[in-house]
Amino acid sequence: MPLAHMKPMLKKAQLEKFGVAAFNMIDYNSARAVVDGAQELNAPVIIQLSVKTINLWGFQPIAEWVRMLSDSVDVPVALHLDHCKDLNVIKNCIDAGWTSVMFDGSSLSFKExxxxxxxxxxxxxxxxxxLEAEIGAIGGTEDDKFVAEDDAILANVDECVExxxxxPDLAVFAPAIGTAHGVYKGEPNIAYDRLTEITSSVDIPIALxxxxxxxxxxxxxxxxxxxxxxxxxxxxxxxxIQGFTGLKETQPNLGEPIPFIDAQYELMKKGVKDMIALFGSQGKA
Ligand SMILES: [Zn+2]
Known part of the structure; x- marks a missing residue:
């Protein structure tokens, strides 16, 4: 089906209390694993991209790949721009066919x-x-942005409401609630009370x-x-990465690339399906 919009997808998820998985695609094979995994579990899914990945491939090739993949399945697939501070990138994504975008102004003052x-x-x-928008400061490293976990700031409830x-038409809201990008250094310290206070005062689906x-x-x-x-x-x-290196370890003399691409696809698709099942979006397409 044609690329889907994120807002109705997430509104349904908010009402029915399941999570739509959003994966950061890397290349065509990675996008294919996400879309096929979602199709196999009859789940809605979001493919999102960092600005860094867009700079590698370009707006048009990515939009074409994801559109083609979406056309080949009958589950809703949204194409989303992850953390972005640049309005020109946002405009270019929209012109190329992205169905949602994130503006990340979390490093700015609240007013700004x-x-x-x-x-x-x-x-x-x-x-x-x-549009997805963020307040507070999510710890860890995402793309070129680094926030020391000690410096991560939970979103303030009054500020979330304001x-x-x-x-009012925001598709999804990303308040910092103690989770971090990248690999956790210690135990994740999620502020559930803060999250509940925010969701009981703000009627917009939340992004984790x-x-x-x-x-x-x-x-x-x-x-x-x-x-x-x-x-x-x-x-x-x-x-x-593991899809390639895992096969190289078991078959060090293999010189054909396609088995590596297949191994990578299968491993990523399994990860995609595991997350979809865990988030309860299986059968929710
Ligand atoms: Zn993020």
């Missing part, structure tokens, strides 16, 4: 974040595309960033507390 998010909101909503009042490394019980608690979009980036990236 609202001011700049408004610019992104106008661009996105006038094009009929959903922020969302400016953006920093999903890799959380336990099943932590995912289900976040999802039942209102997280409708669950981001998985690091796991998918590690499996992208």
């Amino acid at each position: 974040n609202i001011r700049q998010t408004k610019l992104a909101y106008e661009i996105a909503t006038s094009a009929g595309v959903g 922020f969302c009042q400016h953006f 960033h920093g999903g890799t490394g959380l336990e099943a019980e932590q995912f289900s608690r976040c999802i039942s507390s209102g997280c409708a979009k669950v981001n998985i980036s690091t796991m998918h990236k590690l499996q992208f």
